[in-house]
């Protein structure tokens with residue numbers, strides 16, 4: 072399996088859970104929103120860990136660079152982590168306005184982030200890590 076396909080599928084899965092959380096908040100169902108958001112948050116943080124602990128180190132070793140695209144991606148992960156906390160807090164307090172303000176910021180950031188990974192970084196990973204692709208995907212699946 073190609074690295075890019077596996078990672079892209081995870082982005083899609085996370086998007087779906089988040090859309091469901093947004094819909095639940097729209098309907099005023101904060102209990103349901105909490106469940107979907109928690110699923111989204113757990114999956115997203117797990118995806119970040121796979122990147123930071125498995126994929127990025129392999130990419131950095133293959134390209135001998137730790138200051139390139141992976142550095143920027145890791146900074147964006149931290150921005151997302153901060154927003155996730157804010158959104159979780161807004162759901163806890165059933166604050167619709169704060170939820171959507173932070174959720175909009177998160178969606179813009181995450182969409183741009185995922186696009187950069189899919190169009191640039193994952194494509195580069197498929198190239199430079201082709202000889203260890205299946206091994207890396209297995210490692211990420213069990214991470």
Ligand SMILES: [Fe+2]
Pocket residue numbers: 119122144148184188
């Ligand atoms: Fe990422």
Ligand SMILES: [Fe+2]
Pocket residue numbers: 078082118122185188
């Ligand atoms: Fe990603």
